[in-house]
Amino acid sequence: MSVVENIIKQHSNPGRDSLIPILQAVQEHEGFISRESVIEIGKALDLPASKIYGVATFYNQFRFSPHGKWVVQVCRGTACHVKGSAALLSRIERELGISAGGTTRDGLFSIEVVACIGACGLAPVIAVNGNFHAKVSPDDVPEILRNYRNQTVEGTK
Amino acid sequence: MIKIEVNKRQVEANKGELLLTAIRRAGIKVPTLCHFEGLPPSGACRLCVVEMDGRLIPSCATTVADGMKCQTHSSKAVRARKTIIELLLADHPDDCLYCVRNGNCELQTLAEEYGVRTRRYQGEKSTCHLDVSSPALERDPAKCILCGKCVRVCEEVQNVSAIDFAGRGSKTRIETAFNEGLNMSSCVFCGQCIKVCPTGALREKSSIKEVLEAIADPDKVVVVQHAPAISVSVGEAFGLKPGSECSGPLNAVLRRIGFDKVFDTSFTADLTIMEEGSEFLARLKGKGKLPMITSCSPGWVKFAEEFYPDMLDNLSSCKSPQQMMGAVIKNYYAEKANIDPKKIFSVSIMPCIAKKFEVTREEMLTDGVPDIDAVITTRELVRLMKMRGLDLNSIEPEPADNPLSLKTGAGKIFATSGGVMEAALRSAYHLVTGKELDSLDIKAVRGLEGRKEAKINIEGTEIGVAVVSGLKNASDLLDEIRAGRNDLHFIEIMACPGGCINGGGQPIGVTPEAVAGRMKSLYSIDKSEKYRASHLNPDIQKLYKEYLGEPLGHKSHKLLHTHYTKRDVVK
Structure with a gap:
């Protein structure tokens, strides 16, 4: 039985109002919403794929490609914005060669924009897989990313 | 009050x-x-x-x-x-x-x-990519104002839902699932979205350039056919009353544009009836599945291949009149007029967007040669006429060219929902009984309603017929049949509400009154034609005698029939 089938089975009388909980559960199990899952959910709930895609893209929480090994969350809340998080984000995007929401082709890094991470005292702040980096300037970015990349290389050795 | x-x-x-x-x-x-x-x-x-x-x-x-x-x-x-x-x-x-x-x-x-x-x-302006992936339709999201009418017509009228709103706030846009483009989506190319779009965000993929290039090429024989809906629709762009019949001026105008031969698709509508009527009778006698469903509307055919693959055996194997004309031109006519079929550039003028897709189907090649080379819509025809400074009001009417133009009233009413059914019944009655119907007007299948049903008695056999237009109406009926309804023998389905007179290639901004005017005009042309049933068309009889043999015969099978396959699209 597929992940989607399993999840849908847990809903009694699944219909269009169960769409969001189902999408959340699928993402929790698979890390992202795949094209195949959308089509499968559509068949089960009798909803067009375009509609499910529309609902899923409306919410920031859903992603359509797998996370990288390292998820770089960039806070774009008010305090971080005042402290220059826009420049920080574009530096990270440039260093990784992807834009926010994307994942590098080697599958190592993803960038995620967060409305407020709740650490305004550390602004501008980024978090990589839950590790916080405080008061980051754009010029710190290469060093931070290199650290994580090295950790991966050592891990594979 | x-x-x-x-x-x-x-x-x-x-x-x-x-x-x-x-x-x-x-x-x-x-x-x-x-x-x-x-x-x-x-x-x-x-x-x-x-x-x-x-x-x-x-x-x-x-x-x-x-x-x-x-x-x-x-x-x-x-x-x-x-x-x-x-x-x-x-x-x-x-x-x-x-x-x-x-x-x-x-x-x-x-x-x-x-x-x-x-x-x-x-x-800042939003950046968007043009979607030119499909053979029929283009989407330019930069011009989209997010009114949502295309989404609604696609979902609520056509039950296709190829597109929907995606994203949120200032980043909202209208997209196919995963933004993969219309060609990957369930879009059936009916073009109804183009007709409701208030701006230029949706439009047909134009073939004007190819047509003009072919006309300019001295080595090409450029032939054109115009669908039965065109002559009652095109006049509106030149200030004529909706429904004004313009076949004569239209033939003249097409020759001025530079087409070498002008044929009338109503002729092959008659041919379709000969084949489809015979096919229906064969099915009634147990050879094939019932109810039989018409297959002239390529938007409907694609819809069936996507959403009702279990019912593809119910579709008539007949090609649409456009494709029959294409095949007849490049085979029968080419032979008769002694023209190398490879030199023929065959153009059709259609009220339809899906016809642009239909000609690209690989089943629509005969011995590797496409039946039709380019399709232009009523709108593109109007542009072409204005480009050449031509006006339907100030041109002497001319007849279309023999031998592929003599039409009957039955062929002409193909352009409206209910017309194919009425035409088929007129000839089916004759095929069974050898007699003509007492009254050729089958009023129960006429009108702009989304669904019409009737019981027709052919010498003691009661035939259940249904006519639906608009794909939501089609789905509703097909779901009833899937659920076990079995009193229907023959169904006509057209993708566009009202049929080709309201097709996706017709002029923008058409009122329901104008559509009704076109319909009325078709029935009055039918009434005034010398021949009103397809089997009475002398040139059709000649075509069978000289070339095809008999309906459903070997040659017909090769040139005039096709097949359908389940389509896996994102839906």
Whole structure:
């Protein structure tokens, strides 16, 4: 039985109002919403794929490609914005060669924009897989990313 | 009946109706960009705001109440509308001159009417990619104003849902699932979205360039066929009354444009009836599945391949009249006129977008040669005529070319929902009984309703027939059949509501009255034709005698019949 089938089975009388909980559960199990899952959910709930895609893209929480090994969350809340998080984000995007929401082709890094991470005292702040980096300037970015990349290389050795 | 006050005048309104409906009935013009007659209000564009007790309310989403008072053109309401238009224009490309909808765009018209003369809001414009993935339709999201009408027609009228809103806020756009483009989506290319789009965001993939190049090529013999719906639709673009019959002037105009031969698709509509009528009788005798469903509408055929693959055996194996004409031109006619089929460039003028897709289907090649080389819509035909300075009003009518133009009333009414059924019954009755129907008018299958049903008695056998147009109506009927309904023998399905006279390739901004006018005109042409049933067409009889042999025979099978396959699309 597929992940989607399993999840849908847990809903009694699944219909269009169960769409969001189902999408959340699928993402929790698979890390992202795949094209195949959308089509499968559509068949089960009798909803067009375009509609499910529309609902899923409306919410920031859903992603359509797998996370990288390292998820770089960039806070774009008010305090971080005042402290220059826009420049920080574009530096990270440039260093990784992807834009926010994307994942590098080697599958190592993803960038995620967060409305407020709740650490305004550390602004501008980024978090990589839950590790916080405080008061980051754009010029710190290469060093931070290199650290994580090295950790991966050592891990594979 | 209740009374409301609009602009200090008493206006009568029906209980429960929308304020906008009452206002418009009173002859007051309140603009909207998103209102969709016949569907529940969406309230997306807010252009229909009127002032009521100092507040602005959307009249398209407000039900009338007794004693209601509103101002449609108070300075507050007008200012709000103008601001909305200016904001829409702030994220719209300023390239009206180069736009296919220049002069025929609702946003452009409103900007003019509301006196927008400066760019009051300037900012970043959204970046969008043109979707040219499909053979029939193009989407230019940069010109989209997010009124949502295409989404609604696709979902609520056609039950296809190839597109929907994606994203949120300023990043909202209309997309296919995963933004993979129309060609990967479940889009059936009916083109109804183009007809409701207020701007140039949706349009047909134009073939004007290929056609003009072929005409300019001295080595090519360029032939053209025009569908039965064209002659009763094209006149409107030249100021004629909706439904005005223009076959004669149209033939003349096409020769002036440079086409070497002009044929009338109504002729192969008659041929379709000969094949389809015979096929129906064979099925009635147990050879094949019932109910038999017509297959002239390529949008419907694609819809069936995507959503009802279990019912593909019910579809008639007949090609559409366009494709039959294509095959007959490059085989029978080429042989008769001693022309190398490879030198023929065959153009068809259709009220349809899906026909552009149909010609690309690999089943539509005969021995590797495409039956049809290019399809242009009624709209493209009008552009071509204006480009050449031609006017239907000032040209002497001419007949179309023999031997592929003699039509019957039956062939002509193919353009309307119910017409194929009526034409088929006229000939099926003859095939069974050897006699003609007492009354050739089968009124039960006429009209603009989405579904018509009738029982027809052919010498003691009761035949259940149904006619549906609009794919939502088609789905409803097919679901009944899937659920076990078995009193129907023959079904006509057309993808566009009302049939080809309301096709996706027809002029923009057509009113339901104009569609009704075209339909009326078709039936009056039918009434006045010398031959009114396909089997009486002498040139059809000659075609069988000289070339095809008999309906469903070997040659017919090769040239005039096709097959369908399940389609895996994102749906």
